[in-house]
Amino acid sequence: MDYFDRLMLQYYQVLNNAWQREIRDAARFAIQALTDMPRAERLSQKKIDALMDVINQNLGDDFMMAVAAETKAYVERSLRLGIQDVKASAKVGISVGLWGIEDQQLAAQIQKQNLFWIGQHWGNDISEDFRSALTTALEQGFTKEQLAGLLQEKFADLGPKSAHYWQGLAEHTALRIREFGRLSGYEKAGAKYYRLVNPMDERTSDICRALVGENKIYPLSVALSVRDKLNDIDVNAEGLDEAREQIKALAPWVKESQIVYDSEGNPTGVEGAHTPFPPFHWKCRTKTQIVL
Numbered sequence: 001m002d003y004f005d006r007l008m009l010q011y012y013q014v015l016n017n018a019w020q021r022e023i024r025d026a027a028r029f030a031i032q033a034l035t036d037m038p039r040a041e042r043l044s045q046k047k048i049d050a051l052m053d054v055i056n057q058n059l060g061d062d063f064m065m066a067v068a069a070e071t072k073a074y075v076e077r078s079l080r081l082g083i084q085d086v087k088a089s090a091k092v093g094i095s096v097g098l099w100g101i102e103d104q105q106l107a108a109q110i111q112k113q114n115l116f117w118i119g120q121h122w123g124n125d126i127s128e129d130f131r132s133a134l135t136t137a138l139e140q141g142f143t144k145e146q147l148a149g150l151l152q153e154k155f156a157d158l159g160p161k162s163a164h165y166w167q168g169l170a171e172h173t174a175l176r177i178r179e180f181g182r183l184s185g186y187e188k189a190g191a192k193y194y195r196l197v198n199p200m201d202e203r204t205s206d207i208c209r210a211l212v213g214e215n216k217i218y219p220l221s222v223a224l225s226v227r228d229k230l231n232d233i234d235v236n237a238e239g240l241d242e243a244r245e246q247i248k249a250l251a252p253w254v255k256e257s258q259i260v261y262d263s264e265g266n267p268t269g270v271e272g273a274h275t276p277f278p279p280f281h282w283k284c285r286t287k288t289q290i291v292l
Contacts, residue, residue: 004081004174011074012170015118018066019059019162026058027155034144034151043147048134051151055130059122059158064115071118075111078174079103082181086189086290103184109231110180114173116235116243121165124240130154168282175279179288183223183277186290193217193291196278207254208286210267217291223276226250251275253282 030051037047080099133154137147186194198204198212229250235243252274260269278286 004078004178007074007078007081008170008174011070011174012167014070014074015067015166015170016163018063019166020159022058022063022066023155023158025062026055027151029054029058030151031148034148037144041144043138043142043144045138048131048138051134052127052131056122056127059126060119063122064119067118068115071114072107072111074173075114075177076107078177079107079110079181079184082178082183083185083188084181085178086182086185089290106180106184106231110173110177113231113233113235114169117169120240121162121169125165126158126161171283172279175284179277179279180227182288182290183220183227186220186288187224189290189292191290191292192220194220194223194277194288195291196286197289198286203285205281205284206259206267207256207270207281208284210259210270211254211280212286213267214269218276218288223288226276254280 033051033054080103083099083103133150134147137150142150183194195215195217196208196212198208200209200212204212230247233243233246238246254270254274258270258272258274259267260271262268274280277288278284280286
């Protein structure tokens with residue numbers, strides 16, 4: 001396991017452990033609130049809304065605040081490593097400091113976007129399911145004991161469902177930041193081009209086998225332009241759906257249907273638009289390499 005892999009794993013553990021803590025806190029408070037209700041008191045929409053407010057706070061803003069410092073450190077370390085990779089491998093001088101104001105700005109924007117995606121996991125993927133269940137409980141006249149049981153079941157499902165999300169987010173962020181750092185390093189080294197490299201072993205996907213096999217030389221200016229446009233997306237102002245569409249338009253992942261095969265079934269190229277730098281797909285192992 002290389003350093004980037006270890007860093008990704010550490011960040012996943014930070015996200016998952018913090019999420020589990022917030023789940024426990026939210027569940028404890030919500031169920032205790034039901035327990036403290038007088039026996040004669042009936043459930044109402046007001047009570048349901050109050051429970052949702054507490055759950056929203058724990059699994060939304062409180063969770064983002066709990067991981068903000070670690071996210072900042074993770075982004076900066078990954079970006080620095082990408083730049084340092086270039087200095088170590090290119091055997092050329094970096095024309096400016098390893099960590100300048102542009103790098104700090106880039107790291108701050110990546111951190112801001114990453115926290116947005118973290119917060120959206122609760123806001124868009126889970127909260128409506130919670131509210132629907134609570135509304136159903138109200139409509140069907142659940143007792144507070146029945147509602148407490150429903151909440152326990154819902155909270156118990158949150159951990160396993162979210163673990164995969166956090167793993168994917170940590171891994172994708174590591175892959176993308178690694179390449180952002182390398183691109184910045186190429187720019188500092190005065191390079192104009194880069195190529196793609198991959199171990200080309202039994203784990204190499206047909207997508208990467210086709211792209212690397214083309215042996216293309218890519219213009220750095222295009223990659224830097226895409227990188228900057230990705231980081232200029234104001235996810236808070238534009239919203240989740242619009243941000244996703246802009247990302248897909250700027251750097252779409254390669255689909256299996258885009259691969260071109262020869263008569264013997266060997267992948268020889270890729271048709272159509274795709275991101276100009278890795279990751280090209282989920283769990284991508286292709287990297288960029290400076291061309292001087």
